[in-house]
Amino acid sequence: MIQRIFAILLLPLLLTSATVHAQSEPNDPRYSEQWALQTLRATCAWGYTIGRADVTVAVIDSGVDMGHPDLVDRLRTDGADFIDNDNDPSDQHGHGTNVAGVVAATINNAEGITGLAPGVAILPIRVMNARGFGPDHAIAEGIRYAADRGSQVINLSLGATLSIGAEEEAVIVSDAIRYAQSQGALVVVAAGNDFIDLPNAIVGDNPDVLVVAATDDRDLKAPFSNFGEQISIAAPGIYILSTMPTYEVYLTSDALPPDERFEPNYDYMSGTSQAAPFVSALAALVFSANPDWDAQQVAQAIRANAVDVSNLSDRPEQQLLGEGRIDPCASLGGAAAGPDDLPPPAAPSRSPGGSRTPALAVIGTVSLMLICLFVILFGMLVLVIRSVTRKPQPAGVSAPVYTPPPVVQPPIPSPAQTIPPPASATAQPAPWGTLVIVSGPTPPQSFPLSGSEIVIGRSHESTVALQNDATMSRRHAIIRNNGQSVTLEDAMSTHGTYLNGQRVTAPVPVRRGDVMQVGQTSLRFD
Secondary structure, three states: HHHHHHHHHHHHHHHHHHHOOOOOOOOOOHHHHHHHHOOHHHHHHHOOOOOOOOOOEEEOOOOOOOOOOOOOOHEEEOHHHHHHHHOEEEOOOOHHHHHHHHHHHOOOOOOOOOOOOOEEEEEEEEOEEEEEOEEEEHHHHHHHHHHHHHOOOOOOOOOOOOOOOHHHHHHHHHHHHHHHOOOOOOOEOOOOOOOOOOOOOOOOOOOOOOEEEEEEOOOOOOOOOOEOOOOOEEEEEOOEEOOOOOOOOOOHHOOOOOOOOOOEEEEEEOHHHHEEEHHHHHHHHHHHHHHOOOHHHHHHHHOOOOOOOOOOOHHHHHHHHOOOOOOOHOOOOOOOOOOOOOOOOOOOOOOOOOOOOOHHHHHHHHHHHHHHHHHHHHHHHHHHHHOOOOOOOOOOOOOOOOOOOOOOOOOOOOOOOOOOOOOOOOOOOOOOEEEEEEEOOOOOOOEEOOEEEEEOOOOOOOOOOOHHHHOOOOEEEEEEOOOOOEEEOOOOOOOOOOEEEEEEOOOOOOOOOOOOEOOOOOEEOO
16 A cells, blocks of 8 residues: 555656646647548647648649638748749649648648648749649749758659650659759659559659558548559548638639539548648658658658558559558657647637747646646545455456547548439330440449430439549530430530540540540540
C-alpha cells in the first residue's frame, strides 16, 4: 500500500516532466467529411507538429484564391503568374485552390476544413490558364521561381508525364526539376489519371522525385490512377473535400453543364492531383519536425514508413503503388500525446483576423496541476477504504479501451454497370452493335446497343454507365443511329470525346472497329 501511495504521489512529477497537450479533433465544421485525414491519422501527426510557417510548399498549378478565408493566413504574398506574366497568381480555373487546401487549409478557425499541414506556408504559382492548360515553359519557369524563393517542397499536380510526346519541351521541365533539387527542394508529382502503367516522360531517370498514385478509403488503388514501377508512393485521392475559389471560375461557371459544375468555397475532387498534395503536406511536416534534414532524408522517412497495401487486392496494379500508402504519424516517429502547437479553437465571436497564438500549453499545465492534486487526495482516500474492505478481484481483467465512433465517409462510386431499358410487354429490338471496353479504369466488358440514342457517361441514368471513371462527365458522349448511319458526338463533356485519336467537335460517322475515348476509357465499336 505504501508503494502505491508513493506511486500516486509521483504521478504529477511523471506527468509534468513531459510536454502534455490535448489531442482532439479540430473545430473546422466540415472536418468530419475529410475521410482521408482519418485514414492518415492526422491528429497523431499533429501531435508532433502542424508545420512551421518558415516551411513552404510551392503549389505550381492554376493559381490560388488569394482571399479564401481558409487559405489567406497561409499564403505567401510573393507568388507569381507565368501565364499573364505578372505577380498576381489568382486562380481562374479552380484546380490550384483545391490542391492548396489539401496541403494547408487553416486549422481550428471554425471555417470549412483543415489541411494536413495547416501550419506551413503556401507559395502560389500560376502556370495554367482558365481552362486548365499550361505550356511547359511556364511550368519550368514556375519550378525555378519556387526553388529560387526557398521552397522546401514543390507540388506538381499536373500529371507525371506533363507533356506526352513533346520530348523537347519535357526536357525543359525535367531540367527545371533538377535545378530545384539542386537548391534543396523535394519535388512531388501526381502520377496521372489514365489508368496506365506510367510512361513517365519527365522523371523516369530521376529517382529523387516522389511520383504519387491515388488510393481510396479502403487503401485500394483508385480506379483511374496510373501505376507502375516508377510510382514512389500512394495517398488518398478519391472524393477529397477541399477549398474552391470563393468567386466564379471556370470549374464553377456556366461554361460547364449544370451537373458538371463544382461548388464555390468547398467541393470534392478526385484524382492523383489530390493525392500528391497529401504527400507534399507530409513532406512539409517532416521538414518542420526535422529542420536539419535534407530532401532525401525527408523522402526516405516518407517511403520507409508507408503502409504496405500490396496484398489488399489480387489485381496486379495493386502491387505497383510504390512503397505503399503514406502514414504521416509513422513518418514523424509514431503516436504522440497530442498536437504540439495546435492553435486553440476559435470562439464564435472571434474576428477572422484575430490572433492565433497557441495558449494550450499554459492552460494544460494549470489544469494538470489541479487534476493531479485531486488525483492524489482521491487516490489516498480510495486506498484507505480498500485496505479496510478489500474484496477478491478476478485476475487478468484489463481496463476497457475507448473505441472512437466510425467516421462517416462520403460514398465511393459503385462499379460500372449497364442500366437495362424498362421492361415492357413488347419484345425489345435486337442489338445493332456492341461497345467493348478495351482500356480504362473499368474492367473489360461489352455493352449491346439498341435504340436510336445511346448516352455514355458517369451518371447511372446513362445507357452505358461507367461510374469508375472519375474524369468522365455525367453525360459525356452520345451515339445516334437513324437507321442509315451511326454517328458519335460530344455531349459538352469536360475532357472531350475522341474517335480514333481525333477530338470530336461535331457529329462524326462511326464504323465498326473504330475506337472512341471518353474520359480515361477507350471503347471499340463492333
